[in-house]
Structures are given as C-alpha cells and as structure tokens.
Amino acid sequence: GGFDLTQEMFQYNFGFTPDYYLLTNFQGFVSIIDSLGGITVYAGSQLSDTCSLPIADEEGYCTMGPGRLDMDGATALWYVRSRYSTSDFDRTRRAQEVMKATFFKLMNLNAVARAPELYNAFRNNVETNLSLDVAVSLARFAPDILSNTDKIKQYAIGPREVWAWQTPEGAQVLLPNPDLIEPLLFEALNVE
Numbered sequence: 001g002g003f004d005l006t007q008e009m010f011q012y013n014f015g016f017t018p019d020y021y022l023l024t025n026f027q028g029f030v031s032i033i034d035s036l037g038g039i040t041v042y043a044g045s046q047l048s049d050t051c052s053l054p055i056a057d058e059e060g061y062c063t064m065g066p067g068r069l070d071m072d073g074a075t076a077l078w079y080v081r082s083r084y085s086t087s088d089f090d091r092t093r094r095a096q097e098v099m100k101a102t103f104f105k106l107m108n109l110n111a112v113a114r115a116p117e118l119y120n121a122f123r124n125n126v127e128t129n130l131s132l133d134v135a136v137s138l139a140r141f142a143p144d145i146l147s148n149t150d151k152i153k154q155y156a157i158g159p160r161e162v163w164a165w166q167t168p169e170g171a172q173v174l175l176p177n178p179d180l181i182e183p184l185l186f187e188a189l190n191v192e
Contacts, residue, residue: 003129013176014185020130028125030073032102035121036109039076039101041069044093049082071101092156100154107146112139155188157181 003021011017024032033039043065051062053075062078071079080095111118115136130138145152161181162174185191 014181016185016189020134021128022130023127024125026077030077031125032122033071033073033076036102036105038070038072039098039105041071041076041079041097041101043067043069043079043097045090047079047082047086047090047094049078049085051078051082053078071098087159089156089158093154096154096156100152104146107142112142115139153188155184157184 003023006021007017046063046065048061048063050060052060053062055075056062064079069079076098080091080098082094083091106118109118116132119132119135157176161177161184163177165173165175167173
C-alpha cells in the first residue's frame, strides 16, 4: 500500500490526489515535538483518559483542557492517540490541534530561514516525498500565513458525513456520504 494506495483512496473517495506526505512513527513523533522544545496546543474540549504520564492521577488517568496546554512529545502523543473515552472523530480534531501547534512552533523558531537545517534534523524521524527544494519553496508562504492566522481553517469529516456499515466479515466501518462530503471538500479546497 503505502502512499500510492493512500493517493488512490483519496482520488476514489474525494476526487483529488494529495501530492506530498510526511510519515513518522511514535518515537519519531515524540522526538520531533521534544526537539522543538514542546508545543502549545489550544484544546477545543476536555480529554480524560488512562495514561502512564507523570501527570496521571492515582487511578492512572490524565485530564487536560479545554484551553491552552503546553505539551512535551510524550504528552502530545498521548493526547492524539487517546481513544477509549472519546471517538475517532475527536482524535482527528486533536491531531489537527497538534499539527497546528507544531506548525506555529516551527514558525516561531524562524523555520523559513532554518528550513535546510530543520529538514536535515527531521530526516531521521520522517519519511517523506517532499524534497528540500520543495520544502524551502513552501516555507516562503509562512510569513503570509502567520500574518493571517484568522484565515486558517480546519476541516474534518464527522459523523454526519458518513454511514455506518458492517462488512461481510463483521467489521464495523464508516463509508463516506459523497453528497455531504463534497460541499465540505469544495470549501476546504476553495473550489467553486
């Protein structure tokens, strides 16, 4: 499968193909966040779930949010992976919050000027088809993005845009509802 299969899935289900990807494992994720000195996440909702972090209460639960949360790599990984007290849709939202926080942290570290240095530092923790030249050219958009943060939008497919379905083998899956996803997708991609 890999990214080729992901591209096919996006084309089949949503009518467009992503050009680039960044892939890391859990250890790489923690290392990247820690190498940035941690991140500040603005959590939309409270999360309470089992955890093995130092901040856990006596029953082994961590509770965070809503609001501003400073996180190291291990905390950010727990935050995006927690699944027992919430839904996959909530995990998607939290992952978006962490990606946004990571982007802003990179920009505050002057990532545009340091793009080659950061690219090389992250290479050990990231698999990507994004070349250094493309990363540098994309980094040039950062100042405009940072000066217009109110224009940054987050989109996600939620429970309203899918149908529950059971495979013949008994697995519970969600199927996209194209009539409801298309307007969301067009808005996200700025397509008329």
